[in-house]
Amino acid sequence: MKPVWTVARREFLERVRSRGFIIGTVALPLVALILMGSSAALGSRGQQARRNLAVVDFTGYLAERVQAGLESSGYQVEVLPRDGLDGLDGRVTDGEFFGYLLLDDLTIEEGAAVFRGKEPLGTVSEGLVRATIVQSALAARLSGSGDGTDAEALLRGGSLEFESTSGDSTAEDLRAATIAGFVGAMLLYMSMLVYGTFVMRSVLEEKRNRVVEVVISSIRPWQLMLGKILGVGAVGLAQMTIWAVAFLLILLLALPNLVAFWPVLEELGDMGRFVPGVGTVALFGAYFLLGYFLYSSLFAAVGAICTREEEAQQVQFPIIMLLVFPLILQTSAIEGNGFPWLDWAAVFPFFSPILMFPRAVAGVVPGWMVALSIALMILALVATAWIAGRIYRVGILMQGKRPTLPQILRWVREAD
Amino acid sequence: MVELAIHTRGVGKAFGSHTAVSDFDLDVPRGTIYGLLGPNGSGKTTMIRMIMGILLPDRGRIEIFGAPSDFRSRRRVGYLPEERGVYEKMRVLDQLVFLGEIRGVDRSLARARASQWLERLSLAGWAGRKVQDLSKGMQQKVQFIATVLHDPDLLILDEPFSGLDPINQEVLEAIVRDEQDRGKTILFSTHLMEQAERLCERVCLISRSRKVLDGDLKTLRREERSGVVSVEFDGDGSWLAVPWVESTSMVGDGVHVTLVEGTDPMRLLGAALEGGVQLRRFEMVEPSLREIFVRHAGAGTESSAPLEAAS
Secondary structure: OHHHHHHHHHHHHHHHOOHHHHHHHHHHHHHHHHHHHHHHHHHHHHHHHHOEEEEEEOOOOOHHHHHHHHHHOOOEEEEEOHHHHOOHHHHHHOOOOOEEEEEOHHHHHHOOOEEEEOOOOOHHHHHHHHHHHHHHHHHHHHHOOOOOOOHHHHHOOOOOOOOOOOOOOOHHHHHHHHHHHHHHHHHHHHHHHHHHHHHHHHHHHHHHOOHHHHHHOOOOHHHHHHHHHHHHHHHHHHHHHHHHHHHHHHHHHHHHHHHHHOHHHHHHOOHHHHOOOHHHHHHHHHHHHHHHHHHHHHHHHHHHHOOOHHHHHHHOHHHHHHHHHHHHHHHHOOOOOOOOHHHHHOOOOOOHHHHHHHHHHHOOOOHHHHHHHHHHHHHHHHHHHHHHHHHHHHHOOOOOOOOOHHHHHHHHHOOO | OOOEEEEEEEEEEEEOOEEEEEEEEEEEEOOOEEEEEOOOOOOHHHHHHHHOOOOOOOEEEEEEOOEEOOHHHHOOEEEEOOOOOOOOOOEHHHHHHHHHHHOOOOHHHHHHHHHHHHHHOOOHHHOOOEHHHOOHHHHHHHHHHHHHOOOOOEEEEEOOOOOOOHHHHHHHHHHHHHHHHOOOEEEEEEOOHHHHHHHOOEEEEEEOOEEEEEEEHHHHHHHOOOOEEEEEEEOOOHHHOOOOEEEEEEEOOEEEEEEOOOOOOHHHHHHHHHOOOEEEEEEEOOOOHHHHHHHHHOHHHHHHOOOOOOO
16 A cells, blocks of 8 residues: 555645645635735725715605614714704715715605715615615605504515425525535535546646656556545645635634625525534535545546547546536526436436535435435446556556547456 | 576567567576667667566566566666656656655655765756756656666666766766676667677667577677788788788778688788788777677668667
């Protein structure tokens, strides 16, 4: 096993030390975090001044509603009496207010109002203010009918409560699980594709620079192939761990800021729901490892039968299809679990990571099907590794013309 | 019995309709510097790749130190392929340590040895640089270090000197001789006859995928003496006008005298004494490797696959 670790170690260290890895893994989330944090911090300071508004109400009954509505969105609103207009422009110039709203009868009738300030409100801000004014006007008129109508509740859009017929999980839990499952499936798709391609490139490189001829005279081909797959896999695990930590940090640090800034975000519900539990992480790990080993041995075989990168682009096409197809199925199934046969397609080992993982997380398939998919993946992995290993062994020492399919089948059949 | 480092019998390999190596017997005794000589495309590299297990022979058998060529026996071999195999993006020292470890050398030992070798080949300043930053010649030296890092008993070097400047060629030749002094066996291929003449004790001449001739270089040359005598003398050359002298030619201060086949060179000595000529030099001319090669491979060889001129 020692040569395997030597190869894996090289593969891991060379990749982790490369500029691409450092930028992709560490710098990107860091920059994102800094940007989000600083924009939230800057925003809350700079925006706070822009959120200081005054309201002058000529109708006499709109101001309180507008004030309540805006304040719930994080604005500071002062309601001024009608004679407060005198010198108000000056108070705006002095920076006491960012500007003020003028509400009159036309506001009640058509929802039209005036904003006076040094500069217009931002696009988002304007939309929010306008919506608040219109809702206030409608609420004021509806509550005039006096039959106990909760106009505000109606105007907020009402609610549609979900009651589970099967258990006691809440709608939010289920939705979060669906989203987490889908995000997980996407991650699995990308990681299998990206790290699988890494393995393929690495095989190609050694073939191109002929290092493989030196290495293979000292260690066995399967040791080289396994070491390569393990090394790249470790890179993948390291990269995803770093990203997961970064994601959690962003949730913990930046989100409270963001919610404070955009209270609308609160409607997403408790973000903690999206932090995956231990079971989900374990399931993800299992599907990642099995799926990665399965696909990377295929990619290694592709690398072995090709000589040039462009050639490999073509040859890898069927494998890419094998990855993309379940993703399309999963995307189409996101609204309701449309096709019952999808649950069975999810048992097919090459589809399992992308199709079965989200189903398992959402709890829409029985446990034994999940177990079956794992068992089938292990079987498929053994078979694939055996076949790919044989193709690899012959292919890495071949140069020049790409072998035909019958030739490859003969490599697989003929042992030596 | 002389123990053999490499022993092959009846090895053959064809690529499609092209025969690359045919019925090849090779015996490389331990502790020798052995040259595999032949023009480009004559099958040297194919033979070496079969010894290294990169290609499987169609027929015949190959033994390394008396055992079949497998992973165990190949661990005792240091192999320098003709095409330069290096990880371009890897740092020089890291690369050497990795290639040493792959061959079972402990990491710290590999590091120490690699540093020593880099020092010896005046590459110490490049240890931390990426291989792609090095010149071709330096890369070749790095690759040579990788070949000897695990202190193999047998070095198989495919065209090790091509692409090196004369100074580095000498450095490498010195190392090869050093390794021999340490009891190692070296098999190397080259198309440069003069270099093989300088370095080898034994040679094997290949032409058109077949072995033409092999054996101890000195013995070969003695056997291949062709009745040419180099003489230097004072006085006129009329004494050379005898029927058993086929031709004469001026070479430098002397004359190369070609005798009619089957003539005893001592007869020439006698003629000189009889003619009262003051001889300053009398020497049997041994043929160069190139001459031997051409003689045995035939003129056709040269035209179909010309020998490259030595630098």
